[in-house]
Amino acid sequence: MHSRNKLPVVVGGTNYYIESLLWRVLLNTAQEIEEPVDGGDEAANRKLELEKLGGAELHKRLAEVDPKMAAMLHPNDKRKIARSLQVHEETGVSHSRWLEEQRGQEGGDGLGGPLRYPDPCIFWLHADMDALDKRLDARVDEMLSAGLVEELRDFHVRYNQQKVQDDSQNYQHGIFQSIGFKEFHDYLAAPESSSQQEKDALRDKGIEALKIATRRYARKQNKWVRNRFLKRPGDNVPVVYGLDVTDVSRWEETVLNPALQILDSLSKSEEPDLQPIRVEGEQQRNKRSRHACDLCDKVIIGDLEWTAHLKSKKHHYHVRKRRKSDPAGDQSQVTAAPPASAAGTVGNVSKDSCAPVAPGCTETSQESSQDVRTSHKEVPVTFSE
Numbered sequence: 001m002h003s004r005n006k007l008p009v010v011v012g013g014t015n016y017y018i019e020s021l022l023w024r025v026l027l028n029t030a031q032e033i034e035e036p037v038d039g040g041d042e043a044a045n046r047k048l049e050l051e052k053l054g055g056a057e058l059h060k061r062l063a064e065v066d067p068k069m070a071a072m073l074h075p076n077d078k079r080k081i082a083r084s085l086q087v088h089e090e091t092g093v094s095h096s097r098w099l100e101e102q103r104g105q106e107g108g109d110g111l112g113g114p115l116r117y118p119d120p121c122i123f124w125l126h127a128d129m130d131a132l133d134k135r136l137d138a139r140v141d142e143m144l145s146a147g148l149v150e151e152l153r154d155f156h157v158r159y160n161q162q163k164v165q166d167d168s169q170n171y172q173h174g175i176f177q178s179i180g181f182k183e184f185h186d187y188l189a190a191p192e193s194s195s196q197q198e199k200d201a202l203r204d205k206g207i208e209a210l211k212i213a214t215r216r217y218a219r220k221q222n223k224w225v226r227n228r229f230l231k232r233p234g235d236n237v238p239v240v241y242g243l244d245v246t247d248v249s250r251w252e253e254t255v256l257n258p259a260l261q262i263l264d265s266l267s268k269s270e271e272p273d274l275q276p277i278r279v280e281g282e283q284q285r286n287k288r289s290r291h292a293c294d295l296c297d298k299v300i301i302g303d304l305e306w307t308a309h310l311k312s313k314k315h316h317y318h319v320r321k322r323r324k325s326d327p328a329g330d331q332s333q334v335t336a337a338p339p340a341s342a343a344g345t346v347g348n349v350s351k352d353s354c355a356p357v358a359p360g361c362t363e364t365s366q367e368s369s370q371d372v373r374t375s376h377k378e379v380p381v382t383f384s385e
């Protein structure tokens with residue numbers, strides 16, 4: 001499409017679809033994947049099997065095949081350790097090696113591969129939550145009047161009834177897990193002998209459950225936009241322009257025209273009037289940084305956890321103990337560091353990627369610069385809502 005000088009516009013799609021369109025992912029690190037994926041049964045089972053071994057054993061095994069990854073993971077973090085072990089088992093290459101490879105690709109930053117196409121532009125069509133909920137409910141009602149329940153009944157009779165009778169259906173796989181089917185299980189599986197009143201009540205229950213699931217899904221998608229784009233600055237994270245769809249009667253004014261203006265500016269390599277949504281909230285924290293506190297003889301993973309440690313009573317206790325036992329010997333180190341009573345304050349300013357310097361503590365960081373881009377040249381577009 002690019003060679004024909006056409007601008008591809010992608011509207012909607014699942015998170016996974018959009019992600020695989022945006023990023024050239026070498027390896028799905030799968031840590032965010034909560035939902036079962038087709039064909040993933042075997043892998044999921046293996047992971048569960050591993051997790052049963054317990055954190056210490058898993059960590060020991062990982063340390064043997066992938067010491068780098070083991071150093072970044074806490075022994076209690078069974079899920080991630082099992083995942084890393086599994087990557088090694090499946091591919092014969094250590095997980096840390098995969099991530100390095102991915103990072104090494106131009107533009108890769110370790111959290112996803114490099115961008116598949118240069119300078120994609122993302123429009124986030126967001127709405128006031130109340131307005132959105134009403135719209136979602138209305139959509140469910142529309143689907144119902146278009147014959148959703150009849151369609152589900154037909155599907156149930158053809159593909160599901162036998163499974164339910166054999167007690168082999170758990171709604172975790174394939175099409176059965178999609179929103180709108182399992183919610184009507186009680187209604188569809190109601191015995192023939194049920195009264196009309198009972199059936200109606202089950203039908204209403206299904207409708208309510210479907211509405212709740214739909215709203216939950218919408219929230220999940222918003223969360224995805226925040227986590228995947230807004231909270232993650234980096235060269236390979238496209239900027240996001242927010243467009244407000246709360247009032248659809250003003251569509252042209254609040255969505256269409258601003259979107260066209262942005263595209264027009266970007267295609268001329270100019271900066272659009274409308275600013276992209278900036279990284280929200282606190283600055284990025286390094287969740288995987290490794291800190292060692294020599295005073296307490298402890299290894300701590302993650303900046304937040306490290307900050308908490310520096311404020312902890314235990315740490316203060318060790319700082320005081322060191323002072324008493326070695327008042328003069330440590331002079332240079334102690335003068336460079338804040339007094340013990342102020343260590344907590346120092347911990348507080350560690351929101352940037354520079355860790356606080358505290359007596360007897362060292363840290364290594366695995367992440368580096370952060371920057372947010374503001375200009376684009378080409379413009380493949382992704383609309384996502």
Ligand SMILES: [Zn+2]
Nearest residue numbers: 293295296315
């Ligand atoms: Zn300490």
